[in-house]
Amino acid sequence: MPSDVHTSMHTDTERCVRAVRSRDARFDGWFFTAVLTTRIYCRPSCPAVPPKAENMTFHPSAAACQQAGFRACKRCRPDTSPGSPEWNARADTVARAMRLIQDGVVDREGVTGLAARLGYSTRQIERQLLAEVGAGPLALARAQRAQTARLLVETTSLPMADVAFAAGFSSIRTFNDTVREVFALAPGELRTRAATRRGGAPLPAAPGALTLRLPFRAPLNPDNLFGHLAATAVPGVEEWRDGAYRRTLTLPNGHGIVSLAPRPDHIACRLFLTDHRDLTYAISVCRRMLDLDADPVAVDDQLRTDPLLAPLVDKAPGRRVPRTVDAAEFAVRAVLGQQVSTAAARTHAARLVTAHGTPVQDPEGGLSHLFPGPEALAGVDPETLAFPRSRRTTLTTLFGALADGTLRLGPDSDWNEARARLSALPGFGPWTVEAIAMRALGDPDAFLPTDLGIRHAAAGLGLPSTPAALTARAAAWRPWRAYAVQYLWATGDHPINRLPA
Incomplete structure (x- = not known):
């Protein structure tokens, strides 16, 4: 993918036509093709015979296609494309709004709640989204509800009424009408077709169990991604079991446990949810944790322009940045891990979890707790923390700032503002x-130019190893320096760089 691709790609008709004719899957999620003669919309890689150029129009989102009166292609299932990488590469208002909509904020809090989180009026949010994405927040949320409904219809045996409300629809009639309009099939027909594709295999019998395939843009190197998550796993909250990373999830309406395993063309995802209304949110945070909406070709092409980085990229292309399902949790864990080994950081976090986390039942493994949230941590007695006084002060100040909202970390965060607030602690x-x-x-x-592992790797490659000089050299890697960090870290012999046996 060229590094200059951006969200207005749908306005470049010639480029879009070339992508459709080549059936290039790298463009899936960047734009959608609407066919005027059939009134369907497709992903660029649709295996059907490409229509004539004059019969194609291009849209920036599935919601924009639906709003224009097109229905989803039954063959390529464009609603299951990876998300646009643009929303995770930016921190402007539209990108933050898209991340919140993906998390289901509109369904839970309405457009008013979305606007309040972003600090704008509802009219301003609607205007900006319509201008860039081709649809307003309600249409975008509706498209997401349709996709959630499809997942529940096809992967569970839930009654249709339960599916409707779990997906966020206000009535069964609205659910039925939306599914028919978007997919040109009734909910029952979707379920029948899914059963046929499974060859009649039964659905999972465990209560709340969902088995999903999370798509991504190839290539994806799982070594450092899952290796990092497994090596730093907090006992009771996370584990590596039977070739999968598993962890507990704190969700808006309850909690869950997810199992994620790398496969050649997807991530196998198994979810146990106490409330199916949390499916949209759970999928969103898992995709974000695994960086599945990234465009690895654009990233790697940029990093290859540095001749000293190019061999690392060529050796193991498609490295992702291992992220988190909860920004506040990671902030706490980052402090717990200051100037100690990975094993010590896990031990400190496990003690905090045992003392203050909420116990849960794991039907398939050894997970036992949710990581404690800011409210629970705000009440921690500093004297119970086995750290020097300065570290206790750092932790308790962080707990308080997260709990009272002084520090907001999440998909709606302004990155520069969050950095400034963190630096003040x-x-x-x-x-x-x-x-x-x-x-x-x-x-x-x-x-992270001050990271010792990064500096050691840089010196070994012949790159500058002092923070100032390395930062200057890394200017050519922008805006993908976090991915350069992964390639540099991967030169070391550390468990974070390899899948567990």
């Missing part, structure tokens, strides 16, 4: 701030 130096920006906030350009 005691005990937060550049390394901790940038680590949080990279893994919790999702800034693809976060950089």
